[in-house]
Amino acid sequence: MKRGFLKKSNALDKTSTQSSSVVPGPRLFIDLKAQSKEAGGLQRGKVDVDGYEHVGQEQREMDASFVEYPEDVWVTTTQPAQRVDATLADVPDGWAECFISGAAKRAILSVPGFPEAIPRPDPARPLPYTIAESPGKGTGMFAARDIEWGELILAERPMLVIPTTFRAVGGIICPPDFTKDQVQQAYMNAIESTMETLVNRMPMEYQEAYKKLWNCHENDGSGPLFGIARTNGFGIGDYDEPTDPAFPDTKNGYSGTFKNLSRINHSCRPNVDRDWDSPTFSLQIRASKPIKKGEEITITYIGNLTDPASARQRELASYGFTCACEACSNPEVSDPRSKEIKELLKPPMLIFNPMNMGWTNTRTGKVAGTSMRGLTDNRKDFEDWMSSMTNDFGRNTIESSIKGIKLMEEEGLDGTSEYGEMLGRVKGGCNTMNMGSKGKNFDQEIDKLVKKHEQYEKYFKSARNASSRKEQSKDGRKEDLVMSSLLTQMQMMNVRV
Numbered sequence: 001m002k003r004g005f006l007k008k009s010n011a012l013d014k015t016s017t018q019s020s021s022v023v024p025g026p027r028l029f030i031d032l033k034a035q036s037k038e039a040g041g042l043q044r045g046k047v048d049v050d051g052y053e054h055v056g057q058e059q060r061e062m063d064a065s066f067v068e069y070p071e072d073v074w075v076t077t078t079q080p081a082q083r084v085d086a087t088l089a090d091v092p093d094g095w096a097e098c099f100i101s102g103a104a105k106r107a108i109l110s111v112p113g114f115p116e117a118i119p120r121p122d123p124a125r126p127l128p129y130t131i132a133e134s135p136g137k138g139t140g141m142f143a144a145r146d147i148e149w150g151e152l153i154l155a156e157r158p159m160l161v162i163p164t165t166f167r168a169v170g171g172i173i174c175p176p177d178f179t180k181d182q183v184q185q186a187y188m189n190a191i192e193s194t195m196e197t198l199v200n201r202m203p204m205e206y207q208e209a210y211k212k213l214w215n216c217h218e219n220d221g222s223g224p225l226f227g228i229a230r231t232n233g234f235g236i237g238d239y240d241e242p243t244d245p246a247f248p249d250t251k252n253g254y255s256g257t258f259k260n261l262s263r264i265n266h267s268c269r270p271n272v273d274r275d276w277d278s279p280t281f282s283l284q285i286r287a288s289k290p291i292k293k294g295e296e297i298t299i300t301y302i303g304n305l306t307d308p309a310s311a312r313q314r315e316l317a318s319y320g321f322t323c324a325c326e327a328c329s330n331p332e333v334s335d336p337r338s339k340e341i342k343e344l345l346k347p348p349m350l351i352f353n354p355m356n357m358g359w360t361n362t363r364t365g366k367v368a369g370t371s372m373r374g375l376t377d378n379r380k381d382f383e384d385w386m387s388s389m390t391n392d393f394g395r396n397t398i399e400s401s402i403k404g405i406k407l408m409e410e411e412g413l414d415g416t417s418e419y420g421e422m423l424g425r426v427k428g429g430c431n432t433m434n435m436g437s438k439g440k441n442f443d444q445e446i447d448k449l450v451k452k453h454e455q456y457e458k459y460f461k462s463a464r465n466a467s468s469r470k471e472q473s474k475d476g477r478k479e480d481l482v483m484s485s486l487l488t489q490m491q492m493m494n495v496r497v
Contacts, residue, residue, distance in 0.1 A: 046221045047185040053173040054190050067109055069102025076197060079108055079161070079281060080115035088203055093118045096281070097198045098161040100254065104239040108281070116279040118155040128153050129297060131263050136324075138214050140265045140296050147291040150459030153272060155284040158256030159206045160198055161236065162229055165252045166191050185221050192223025199225050209259045216320030229255065231319065232262035238278050238465040256283060267298035267325045268305050268312055269412035275463035286459055288415035298325075305416055306342040308335045326412060337411045344404035345418055348397045348425065394433030398446060401425040405449065420460055423453035 064081035077098050088094060093115075100108075108114065121128050128147050134140030147153060172186050199207055210228060217227030233255030241252035261283055264272070273288040291297065302315040309331035316323055327334040404422045408414050426449045 045219060047179075047181045049174075049178070049182050049185045049189065051175045052178065052182075052186040052189075054186070054193065065109070067102065067106040069105070071103065073102045075100060075102060075105055076194075076201075077105055078201070079105075088205055093280075093282075094157045094159070094206075094259075096158040096161045096256065097201045099163065099194060099198055100161060100239070101163075101241055103241065104254065107239050108278075111278045113279040115281055118157065118280045118282045119152060119284070120155070121152050129260075131260060134265055134296060137265045137321075139263050141260065141263050143291045143293050143295050143297060145293050147287045149287055149290050150455060151287045153285050153287060153297065154260060155277070155280065155282045156258050156261050157280075157282045158236075158258050159202060159210055160229060160257040161254055162195075162198070162233070163241075163252055164233075164235070164255050166194075188221050188223065188226065192226050195223060195225035195229065206259065210257065213257070213262055216318075229257050232257050234258065234261065234274065234283055236276050236283070238276055258283065261285065264297055264299045266301040266316065266319070266321075266323060268300065268302075268309075268323055268327045269325055269415065270298045270300045271295070271415045272297055272299050273415065273417060273460055274299060275460070276465050277463040278465050284463055288419075288460070300416070304342075305413060306338040306345070306418070308338070334411060337407060338413075341404060341407050341411065341413065341418075344400055344407070345421070348393075348400060391433050394429040394431070397429035397432065398426055401429065402445070402449070417460070420453070420456045423449055423456055426450060427453045 062075075064078070069075065075098075077100065079096050079098050082091060082095050086095075098105075126145050128144055128151065129141050130144040131139060132142050134142075166187070172183075172190055174183050174186055178186070199210060202210065210225075213228050213232045215224060215227040216231045218224070220227075222230060234257075236254040236256050239254050261274075264285075271287060271289040271291050272285045274283055274285045276283055285297075285299070301319060302312060305312070305327075307315075309328045312328065313322060322328075327338070401422050405414075405419070405426070408416070408419050408422065413419060426446060430446065430450060
């Protein structure tokens with residue numbers, strides 16, 4: 001068995017077995033993240049829960065390759081599976097101790113090629129990063145040399161994988177007079193018990209590294225191990241669970257805690273991008289801007305970086321710090337620029353207007369092109385009108401995207417995925433104009449941005465996961481979007497084409 005957990009005399013071949021905990025899911029949901037954002041949420045304290053009983057978990061040993069679990073079963077599993085005597089010296093790519101559903105385990109093991117070796121930075125060059133003290137932030141990751149845009153800095157397997165929403169921690173029996181806070185504390189205690197099991201399964205090097213990570217949840221009822229996971233986990237977006245009918249408004253995904261990646265500090269103007277790669281079971285970071293030697297490597301912990309500084313600070317409240325990045329330190333300049341960028345990020349849609357047979361831009365309200373009276377009887381006139389419409393749409397898309405790109409570079413948002421989206425819109429606008437005018441030539445600035453988008457796709461869309469598979473399924477259809485939409489609407493108007 002893996003590190004002595006659930007040893008049995010009738011154990012299966014120890015080179016291919018692992019321990020599993022089979023747990024029925026409870027029917028309680030507590031939004032811990034929302035609580036942490038409340039005023040004083042990180043200082044809730046620990047509630048007395050004398051009198052409750054944790055029934056525990058049914059545990060039984062299973063082969064590492066076993067995946068035929070019932071839908072409501074959760075398992076403790078090592079991924080990728082390792083020999084009982086494996087060390088990190090033997091397996092430098094590492095492995096994760098996971099508390100996941102049977103469905104998630106099936107998803108992990110069904111990935112073609114799993115587990116592939118993790119990619120590594122160019123071995124002919126010095127390691128691109130180092131872990132060191134960051135003034136006012138504890139420990140951080142820094143560039144050990146100049147790092148080029150798009151360069152792989154680190155691909156790392158997690159030490160720990162747990163659900164973002166715990167629904168399976170064993171049976172909790174509470175006295176009938178327990179308050180909601182006491183019931184919550186009882187569940188937090190049960191989660192900590194599960195965390196102890198997971199951490200004790202780690203190799204000693206991982207245990208020591210895990211316990212050295214920062215914990216901002218020391219005073220809100222979280223146990224020390226669970227608090228560390230809540231503070232340092234990164235979302236793993238490839239094994240999301242179906243929505244539980246009992247909790248239709250919640251989504252259950254997974255979070256990974258890493259030896260090195262979890263050391264990266266936040267900035268609202270990050271210089272690296274991250275993505276999960278399922279075949280290697282690793283999170284990968286690449287430089288989304290050129291990074292100079294000695295510069296701190298930063299990532300964003302939150303979603304929309306074009307929100308005002310005050311909104312971003314509220315979002316960061318659950319991490320227990322106040323961001324002092326350039327944007328947060330100078331909101332008078334940053335906020336108006338971010339607001340304009342947010343407007344430019346709105347999809348450049350055009351709506352067919354049957355009143356004048358033209359196109360209306362939903363953002364500006366302006367009608368593109370001219371009237372189409374009489375064109376239904378003249379195919380050439382119709383084709384000319386169609387060409388004019390696609391050219392106008394493409395030109396407007398390119399112009400607004402270039403404006404957005406320049407603003408994002410000025411604001412320091414060129415290290416975000418939204419910047420890549422803007423680059424993609426320039427290419428999309430060119431494709432649209434080419435539909436209206438075959439072989440059209442574009443100026444040097446546009447050509448440069450199109451080539452940069454191609455590089456962006458190569459660097460930042462190389463990870464293989466559910467999101468990338470969804471994007472690939474769209475390939476080959478984007479260029480036809482405007483034309484097919486127009487033709488559909490013309491047919492609805494009984495226009496002969």
